[in-house]
Amino acid sequence: MNRTQVWVRIRDSFWFLPAVYSLLALIMVTIVNGLDTWLVPLIQDSMPFFFFMEKSVAQAMCGSLITSILTMTTISFSTILVVLTTYTTQFSPRTLQTL
Structure with missing residues (x-):
């Protein structure tokens, strides 16, 4: 089986889209968590208290x-x-x- 056939078989699988969405969600969580850890201490003094x-x-x-x-x-x-x-x-x- 060549690469194209393998890719089509994987893409047509039932679990392909849920796996992609889960992977994207994990990446987004990692990015948001990193931004929260890095950015919040920098802007904490200029933001109103009720945002935290x-x-x-x-x-x-x-x-x-x-x-x-x-x-x-x-x-x-x-x-x-x-x-x-x-x-x-x-x-x-x-x-x-x-x-």
Whole structure:
């Protein structure tokens, strides 16, 4: 198998886009964390106090964001399963081959 065929096979894989998004998210987290560590001490004196928060407030905000993202993912997944189930029960078994 040559390089083009391998690349097409990897790109057409089910896990390709989630892996790319996860990698980009890790890179962005690293960049933002580095900027936060480097930039905040430089501008801390010129910024109003209410822009800076305690660690517990940041943890609560991250917890609520994670909960909402998991809820959104669960609802989307459940909706897709309902649509696929409805689709497969209303048509012949041959329609499963076209998915």
